[in-house]
Amino acid sequence: MMKLLMTGNLYRREIRENYCSFFLGKHHQNVRAFEVICKKNWNDSSHLITVIRVMTWKCGREWWYGCALTALLYPLTITITITSSHLFLEKQLSQCFEGEQEEQLSMIHRSNGLRSLIQFSRLGSSFSKLGPNSPFTSQAASSLQQLFEPTTSYRSDDEYANVNWDELGFGLTPTDYMYVMKCSINEKFSEGELNRYGNIELSPSSGVLNYGQGLFEGLKAYRREDGRLLLFRPEQNALRMKIGAERMCMPSPSVEQFVDAVKQTALANKRWIPPPGKGSLYMRPLLIGNGPVLGLAPAPDYTFLIYASPVGNYFKEGLAPLNLVVEDKFHRAAPGGTGGVKTITNYAPVLKAQAQAKSKGFSDVLFLDSVNKKNIEELSSCNIFIVKGNAISTPDTNGTILAGITRKSIIDIARGYGYQVEERPIPVEDLIDADEVFCTGTAVVVAPVGNITYLGKRVEYKTGAGAISRKLQSTLTGIQTGLIEDKMGWTVVIG
Structure with a gap:
């Protein structure tokens, strides 16, 4: 671990008490992901964050450059703590903070941040009355934010990734960051961090590999016309994961931890979120038993992670109606099993039936109940609805059917329009007389069905x-x- 001290008059390495520490566990391209822990007289760290953020954006540089400018222009002391996972920053920081102040001034004046530096210096009289060790007032912070309002040209997170947005399907396109958080079986999850997207290490005897102890969720981030980002009902995914974790004997993140992790993942991968109308950023939260275990038992250690990928339509048909076949040999779930939770073990068993159906030209499979083989349940990865006149029906969630969040939302929307919505057992014969059939899910959204065989x-x-x-x-x-x-209060604006 290395600590670097910055002050307005001196740049040198030193470890000592100071006003606030920046822990880089949430580092990405700017300081928005930093957690600030206040010490001593620094009563409101948000003002410091405002200044550093402004200097970072206006100079079009990394966050450490904004820190250097802030320390030079305002007499305060900052310690930056670098953990072992962020040693790649050591060289940049050392170059920035070692040497004499004149050298730092020369470096700054040669940069494209000179104009911002001059503008910032003109505000010196506003801060001189505060004393050398006082935090900025709210009024001063507000003035700074107005004067240095960031522009699009300086915000690298507003730039789009090099993707052909018109040809997006539902395939994996690796993005920049994933979120990782860990805990042991008798503990609670603590704070996680953003890491570069990449492979993870698993023991051959891990619970998830040997006994399928794992859950996943799926949700999307959308880009609005004004550039801001939206999440759709992320707390519902968090609650569903908690229910699934209890069924699978696993600890789970709190709702607040889950939603915060989703927000961080979306913001860190903002450039991968498609333009409005071109798709969305699909995020896949995973909860797995990664600890080693030989005998049949819950794993000793667990990992919660979220990765993301930009996606378009789930089915190759795009928005065209689906062509389904009823499967009467294979079954997706059984009473008393795990069909009602989003465990990873629910999905591999449908692959055989799905592959056979697709080889015959069908889009997907509609499964029947495993007891009587006469009631429809759901497709391989989405819920189903049938329409007859003003009545809309969907199979009730009795433990073998996943309680989809899109399903729940469509029920509320339909009732709001005055339709009669029923959750009930639906005999397969009801398909013959139905006027319409459609499917719902996070991946498929709402997909019309053109025919069923x-x-x-x-x-x-x-x-x-x-x-x-x-x-x-x-x-x-x-x-x-x-x-x-x-x-309905379903969406969450995050950036």
């Missing part, structure tokens, strides 16, 4: 303009992307 007989359904599914899909995506006012 059962025992060799094919039934066609209404799709396109005038279809109820089109109306519900338009409303849901409008809320998710900020085009429609969110009267």
Whole structure:
């Protein structure tokens, strides 16, 4: 571990008590992800953050450059603590903070931040009355923010990644960062950190590899027309993971930890979020038993992580109606099992039936209940609805069907429009008389079904303009992307 001390008059290495420490566990391209721990007389660290953020943005440099400018222009003391995972910064910091003040001034004046430095210096009289060791007042911080309002040209996180947004499908495109948090079986998760996206290390005897002790979630970040980012009901994913973790004998992050981790992941990968109307950033939270275990038992250690990928439409048909087949041989889940939670073990068993269906030209498989083989349940990765007149029905969540968040949202939207929505057992024969059929899920959103084949007989359904599914899909995506006012309080603005 290395500590570097910056003051307005001196740059040198030293370890001592100081006003505030910046812990770089949440480091990314600017100081927005920093956690500030206040000490001694520094009562409001937000003012310091404002100044450093301003200097970083206006100079178009990394956060450490903003720190150097701030320390030079204002007599305060900052200690930057570098952990072992951030040693790559040591060279940059050493170059910035070693040597005489004149050398630092020369470096700064040669930079494209000179104009910002001069403008900042003109505010000196506003701060001189505060004394050398006083924090900025709220008024001063506000003045700084107005004068140095960041512009798009300096904000690297507003730049788009090199992606052909018009050809996005639902495939993995690795992004910059992933979030990682760990704990042991009898402990609670503590603070995690953003790491560069990459492979993780697992013991061959880990619980997730040997006994399938793992859960996952899926949610999306959208870019609004004004450039701000939206999440859709992330607390619902957090609650569902907690329910699943209890079923799988695993510790889980709190709702607050989960949502905060999602926000950090989305902001750190902002340049990978597609332009409005071109797709979304799909985020995959994982909770796995990574600790080694030989006998059948819960793993001793656990990892919660989130990775992300920009995505377009889930099905290759895009927005075209789906072509389904009813599967009467294989089953997705059984009563008393784990079909009602989002465990990783629910998905591999559907691959055989799905592969056979796709080889025959179908989009996906519709599974029946495993007891009587007469009630429809869900597709391989999404819920199903049928429409008859003004009534909309979907299978009830009885332990074998996942309680989808998109499913829940569509039920509320449909009821808001005055439709009669029922959650009930649905005999497969009801498909014959249905006017419409559609599917819902985070990945598929709302997908219309054009036809379903059962025992060799094919039934066609209404799709396109005038279809109820089109109306519900338009409303849901409008809320998710900020085009429609969110009267339900479902969206979270994060940047």
